Amino acid sequence: MSTERETTRVVRAWLEEGVTALPDRVLDAVLDQLPATPQRRPWWRAWRSPYMNNPVRIAIAAAAVLVVALVGYEFLPSNTGSGGPPTTTPSAAPSPTLAAAPTSTVLPTLPGSGPIGAGKYTIFPDGLRGYVSLTMEVPAGWEGCCAAPGWIVYNGGASAWLTGAAILVGDVTGLVVYGDSCRWQSSPTSKPVGADAFAAALAAQPGRQASQPRAVTVAGLPGVHVRLTVPDDLQTTTQSDGDLTFVDCDAGEYRSFDGRHHQGLSQIDDFYFVDVGSRTLVFDIFSFPGSPASAVPELEAMLASVEID
Amino acid sequence: MDTELVIRAQRGDEEAFASLAVAVGDRLHAVSCRILRDIDLAEDATQQALLAIWRDLPTLRDPARFEAWSYRLLLRACYAEGRRTRRWAPNLRLLPADEPAGGDGLSSVHDRDQLERGFRRLSIDHRAVVVLHHFLDMPLEAVAETLCVPPGTVRSRLHHAMRGLRAALDADARPAAQEAIR
Structure with missing residues (x-):
C-alpha cells in the first residue's frame, strides 16, 4: 500500500517526464493566423479613464478642445457657440458648445474619447462597420469613452466614475448569456438568438432584479426593453485604478453576458434590444445611485434620436 | 512576465x-x-x-x-x-519521454503504466488540479483563482484525484479476481 507522501512523490516524478517544448510549426501556425484573427476590443469593459486624474488625457483633451475651438473660430464665425470646453452640467436644451458640432450633411463620426460637441453624429457599432451605421443626437456636456465606437459617458465632474452615466451601443449577435451573473464562469450558459430571446435570457438570471421584458420601438424598429439592477449586497473592493472588484464573483467580475461586466453596486442597466437584419443590437443606458438626475433623461433622449441606416 | x-x-x-x-x-x-x-x-x-x-x-x-x-x-x-x-479512451497516444526517469522518481515502467491508466480515468477538472499543483507547483489558492473555483473545491478535487492515482498504483496488489468480477 502506497503512502500519501509516496504517491505524491511518484506522481510528481511522473509529471516531470514527457514533452515540454511547443513545436515551432504550432507556434508558426498561430502567428500566421493573427492577421485574420481580430482582437475583441473591450467596448464592454468598465470605463475608467474619463474620471481619472490622468494628466496625459487631460492634456490631450485640452489640446483637442483648443484646436477645435480655433478651427471653429476661423471657419465658422456664424456659429456663435462659446468655443470653450463643454459645461459639466448637461443641459436640457442642448446648444452647440463646441465648433465640432456638425454643420454639413456629412455627419462626423462619434469620437471615442474627449468632450463631444452638441450635435448629430454617426456611430459605427463595434464589429458592424459596413453592415449598419447609426446616427444620434448628442447634447452638450458628454464625453466619448474608451476609444470605442458607441460609448458616450457623462462627465459628472467628480473623480469617481460612479457619479457618471452612459449609453453604449453594440452588437450582441452570438454572444453568450450567463446563467448566473456572479458565478458566470461556472454556471450554465445560453446563446439566445434575436432581441426577444436575449432579453428573456437576461431577465431569467437568478439573484438579481430584472423587469419583465416589454415591447418598445427603437429607431422605428420593434425592440424589447429589460431593466437589470446589480444587487447592492455584494462584497466589493476598489482597485488602485478605481475599478471595482466583486470579490465573491468569478474573476472578480459581475457579468450579464459575454464581456459585459458591470461597474458598481445598484447599477441600473436599461437594455434596449433590436434586430437589424440578422444582427441584434443593444443600446445600454446605465446609471448609478450617484448619477445626476438629468443624466438618464438625456440618455433616453439620445436613444430616441437614433436613426439606423 | x-x-x-x-x-x-x-x-x-x-x-x-x-x-x-x-x-x-x-x-x-x-x-x-x-x-x-x-x-x-x-x-x-x-x-x-x-x-x-x-x-x-x-x-x-x-x-x-x-x-x-x-x-x-x-x-x-x-x-x-x-x-x-472524442478520442479519449480508445485512441490515446502515450507521451514519449524526453528524458529517463530519475532514480528518486518512478520505480518502474509498471508504475508509469498504472499512473497513465489512473490519470486517464480522472475528469479534466481533476487532472487540471493535479497538473497545476504538482507540475507547476502552484499553491492551492492560486489554482483556485486560475480555475475560478473556491479553494475548498480545489482541495476536494486534489484529494479525490490523488486517491484515484494512489489506488491505481496499488492496483497490482489487488487480486486479479477483482478485475474479473467487473
Missing part, C-alpha cells in the same frame, strides 16, 4: 504577441500535454489557447495577471478539445 509586452500585445502589436507566445508557449504546451495525455490533442489545444489569448487580450483587465489568465484560457481549450474529439 513582462507586462509591457502584454500591454503592447493588448494594443494589437503582433511582434509583442509573438514574443509573448514564445515565452509562454512551452509552458502552456507542457501543461496541455499533461492534462490531455495526447500530443495531437495537446498541440491543438495549445494552438487554440494561444489564438484565444491573442483575441481576448484586450479584455484582460490586469496585465500583471497574464499568466494565470493564460492558463485559464488553456484549460478552456483543453475542455473544448476533449469534447470535440
